[in-house]
């Protein structure tokens with residue numbers, strides 16, 4: 001954290017928000033809506049401008065259904081595809097078919113995120129799009145946030161919902177950046193496929209060497225195809241996505257037709273890189289972290305969007321207690337950390353373990369053969385990756 005010149009510190013109570021949220025993905029936006037609905041002054045900063053596409057499988061576990069409806073998302077009227085079955089395959093195409101207990105809905109982030117931003121605004125939150133926060137300073141019991149344009153804002157609390165990695169991780173010297181070990185790095189890729197013959201109400205997850213790919217329907221007759229691969233696969237193919245897909249992913253016969261369709265379609269995929277799964281802290285320099293900023297989970301293994309929304313639900317209750325003077329800042333930070341770990345760390349650990357197995361050709365084949373004989377084990381693993389309604 002850098003210190004601000006005194007003339008930039010404005011402490012007038014009238015200018016001070018109850019909460020400043022940095023990052024307008026599902027975690028930040030759902031937190032903004034809840035605080036605004038509770039009558040609190042909230043400001044949220046999003047560096048991009050809605051709508052925009054993100055690399056995400058866009059499968060929302062139904063555990064969030066009631067929560068999203070309470071916030072004002074008209075899920076019932078949105079006519080979204082609902083998934084009730086899933087297929088898992090090994091790199092050689094050995095497959096398991098199973099029912100999904102809770103199941104999920106397919107919704108494009110291109111639609112969901114602006115919808116949440118609109119609901120937040122309707123409830124009185126200030127949402128600043130195209131506004132990148134470059135610094136957060138805590139002094140004299142309040143935060144000063146500086147944006148790329150040099151404007152400063154004051155808030156009593158600050159929440160970091162800036163996703164997997166952002167400039168602010170370095171600004172705050174977050175401990176996970178100095179973990180001192182060489183983590184595996186991943187690259188993630190997303191397509192929206194049209195005109196593919198995809199089975200109704202199904203999520204498919206197909207493994208390939210050092211990675212895995214999820215497919216599921218989203219609204220508008222499109223199929224989301226998102227995958228994560230060890231970056232070594234990409235480097236071994238001259239950093240060329242099509243080459244990597246041709247030589248590695250398409251070795252899985254169940255995945256091949258979708259990627260052939262994706263390449264034929266010709267729309268360039270959205271790609272993000274430098275993904276790691278290091279453990280992170282829930283509070284740094286008094287900034288409360290949620291969503292991927294608090295713990296990037298192995299995608300397709302633990303429903304990251306659900307975990308971000310779950311965290312926002314936990315956090316809003318504690319923030320309201322703090323803002324009303326019922327708990328101190330120290331209690332807020334400690335109780336949030338405890339509650340977050342209690343609710344989510346088992347899920348993150350399960351996601352990491354599944355992620356270790358996925359992408360290993362022999363292990364996934366053997367694992368699928370075992371699961372085919374022991375369906376209750378599949379139910380158990382699926383339960384680990386989904387949570388309870390809240």
Ligand SMILES: Cc1cc2nc3c(=O)[nH]c(=O)nc-3n(C[C@H](O)[C@H](O)[C@H](O)COP(=O)(O)OP(=O)(O)OC[C@H]3O[C@@H](n4cnc5c(N)ncnc54)[C@H](O)[C@@H]3O)c2cc1C
Pocket residue numbers: 022023024025026027028045046047048054055056057058059060061131132133134161162163164165166167168188189226227228290291292293297299300302303304305306308
């Ligand atoms: C390949 C893949 C597939 C996935 N599939 C699924 C799935 O099917 N279901 C599921 O539940 N989860 C899935 N996930 C995980 C899910 O996408 C994430 O967990 C979720 O998007 C995290 O939400 P968030 O709000 O924490 O962060 P994000 O959605 O990443 O939002 C963070 C926001 O912060 C903004 N930001 C960053 N820095 C700043 C700054 N300095 N100032 C202002 N704004 C800033 C960014 O622009 C961004 O909009 C998948 C992930 C991957 C990689």
